[in-house]
Amino acid sequence: MYQMFPLLAISLIIFAVLSLTGAAGPEWWEITFVELPMVSTDVWNVTWGDVFLLASMGLLFVELLRSTKTGSDSIMNHALSVVVFVVSLLLFIIVKGFGNSVFFLFMSMTFLDFMAGFIVTTVTARRDLSVGGGVSA
Numbered sequence: 001m002y003q004m005f006p007l008l009a010i011s012l013i014i015f016a017v018l019s020l021t022g023a024a025g026p027e028w029w030e031i032t033f034v035e036l037p038m039v040s041t042d043v044w045n046v047t048w049g050d051v052f053l054l055a056s057m058g059l060l061f062v063e064l065l066r067s068t069k070t071g072s073d074s075i076m077n078h079a080l081s082v083v084v085f086v087v088s089l090l091l092f093i094i095v096k097g098f099g100n101s102v103f104f105l106f107m108s109m110t111f112l113d114f115m116a117g118f119i120v121t122t123v124t125a126r127r128d129l130s131v132g133g134g135v136s137a
Contacts, residue, residue, distance in 0.1 A: 004076035007059040008110050009084050015052065015106065019097040029102040049102035060109045067117040070124055078121065081114035
């Protein structure tokens, strides 16, 4: 059950809840999380949007590792990843509060997740078929 659930759906739900409820304030992704002074005397302003993207990239990494497995759970995960991408795309285009760079980058991660999953699964299946000798006629 857990193997087929796309982890980026967690990020999508968090972004949607924070944006639609306004619980963290309007445009929460632009609120400064921390200001870090640099040696160059610059100040690096890390926003909540940056933290969201960093956490989502961590989930994307785990998804890419999971995409190397074959089986029915993996295929269902890829199908659900397509759903996450389509929902993200629709939110980005249609719903107020989702048309920003932070969500666009997240949506791009959902696209990479399902594309990489299908490609890795296809390559792995081909390799398994060629190692096994394929189907004889």
